[in-house]
Amino acid sequence: MKDRFDYGLNPEKLGAVSSYLCDPATAHAEFLLVKSQYQAETGRAAEQGALCYQIRQAFPEGEVTAEQANKIGYETAMRWTKGKYQFFVCTHIDKGHIHNHIYFNSTAADRSRKFRNFIGSTFALRRLSDRVCLEHSLSVVERPKLHSKGKYQHYGQWLGGERQPPFKEQIRWAIDTALAERPADLVDFLRRVEAAGAQVVHGRGGAISFRVPGQDRATRLRASTLGDGYGLEDVQAVIDGKAPLRKAPKERPRPAPRRVDLVIDIQERMRQGKGPAYERWAKVYNLKQMAAALQFLMERGLTDYDALEAQTSGAVEHAHALAGELQATEAQLTKTNQLMGAVVDYAKTRPVFDGYKAARYSKKYLAEHGAELATYRAAKASMSDILDGAKLPKMDALKKSRRELADKKKALYTEYREAQREMRELVAVKGNVDHLLGLTGRENKAQER
Known part of the structure; x- marks a missing residue:
């Protein structure tokens, strides 16, 4: 850890540094102290697995100063670790681009847990970094999944030559x-x-x-x-002619102007009248919401308003259709369960009714078996209402139908929850965009509901 930290703290590279719950100069010793305390308190080996983690966060040339980059790195680390792990941020300025080296302890500062890398952590961290950058009006890597011949490319290649080559x-x-x-x-x-x-x-x-x-x-x-x-x-x-003459290279690629979609200064739209403190909070909150909306649009490729509107309407209709199908399935399942219950009650109480009939509807028999006879009449009436003149299915067929309906309901619930999440996300994003573009008077009634 010390060798790695010394690289980050190299004064020839360092432009800014900040830390949380540790001193960068002695971070390696402080990290190990927390680990030894964790091992003493829990009895678990603290040095199994990663001792610490490193995050590298880079910015385009000329977009930020070292101090701004360090501040963004600190915010990213704080939100990633939720303030539970020691970390420090080293901002390097030795390259053509400013970049951060963020080091955080794998053991929580309160010795309650250890950080375990998880499936999808790279994606989650990238989304968090993008969100923080968007909240600070900075650019992010677009289309990060693009690659060539199985190898990831640098940002200039991702953008198809939109930036100057290295x-x-x-x-x-x-x-x-x-x-x-x-x-x-x-x-x-x-x-x-x-x-x-x-x-x-x-x-x-x-x-x-x-x-x-x-x-x-x-x-x-x-x-x-x-x-x-x-x-x-x-x-x-x-x-000197001792080596082959070089071929004339192709024309130098020129940077293309970066396209900006759906970007309007949100500060012009803020009209808060509850005082300066509330206004500051509302501006930060709105800025984060707009950053989330912009990130969602970029990930989905929804840079056209009509496409966003069409996809939102489609998501609302799909969610409502699934809700209707789910309700119909639940009603059919309830009906099947009621029919099965009625059939069982009918089968159990039919001998009692036959005895009542054989006793010529004796009052004494009725007094002795009143509850069973009431159950029989209720089961017969329920069967008549549910079947509505149709033939009574066999019990095996009813059980099979109930299993199929239960499986269908479970699958529909899973699909509906996902569709509902998609609908709410799209409706919220579209609402943010409408607010940004001043289109708040065009709410769709179905979306509002």
Whole structure:
């Protein structure tokens, strides 16, 4: 843990740091202290499994400062751990993009439990991080499930070239462009590299580096940094004719403008009159609700209002149809149960009625068997009402029908609960969007109900 934490706290990389229930400088010792207390109190081995967990959270270049990124990382960690685990957040600024390293103890600070990774934790954590970023009006990774040839791609590839390629890729492109123009010597090569858009930086001892627009630290011209074929010796071999001439690369990809859908400043819509404190709370609450709605729309690809309206109406109709089918199934099951009960009561009391009939409806017999005869009459009347002139099925057929109806009811309940959840989610999201767009006067009566 100390080696891992030292990497996060490296002063050459660190731009900001924050912590919860621990001091980052001694976090490894504090984490172990909690674990030893947990083991002493519970008798369970504290060092089985993961000692701690790490979350990495990155932001596009130029979107946030180190302090803002650290604040967002702290909020993400607090909501992920629910304030029950020690953690600290290290914000690194050594790359082209600012990113967080979040470390949290796997043992709760009150020694009541241990954090266990669970199926779907990556998805849950990504959704939480996206929610926090959206609440702070920041961008999130769109279509994160896209991949190529079974391998996940970086964000620029996910967006189909909407962002600038990585700095090293741009430098390799400039080197290939310069070598394809047959430079006469190294000086001519460096001039052509600069013409291709990469600044040449001369370091101590004759070291050559390149820097492209937006890059803070220059990248050294060597194979271990840029890849095979991009070292100084490789470049010199091409210039001297000892290596094949590089082919002219394709045109550099240009970033496309990012499309923004259904984004309006919600602050303009806030009209609270209960005082500053209530207004601040309402703004934060509304902002979180709108972030949740936007995240839902992005995950479903519902960036068109008509499509959202159609899907919401369809979800409402589907839920209502399932509710009607469920009610009909329940009524049929109740009817079958009542019929079976009536048949059983009828079979049990029929001999009593036959005896009453044989006794020529004797008052003495009636006084002795009044309860059984009342049950017989009620069972016969119930059977007559339920069957309504139809033939009485056999008991085996009734049992089979009851099992089938019970299974159908169970399946319908599962489907209905999911449809009801979907309907409520869509109706709530559409309501938020209607509020955002000022369409609150167009409520659909079925959706309102």
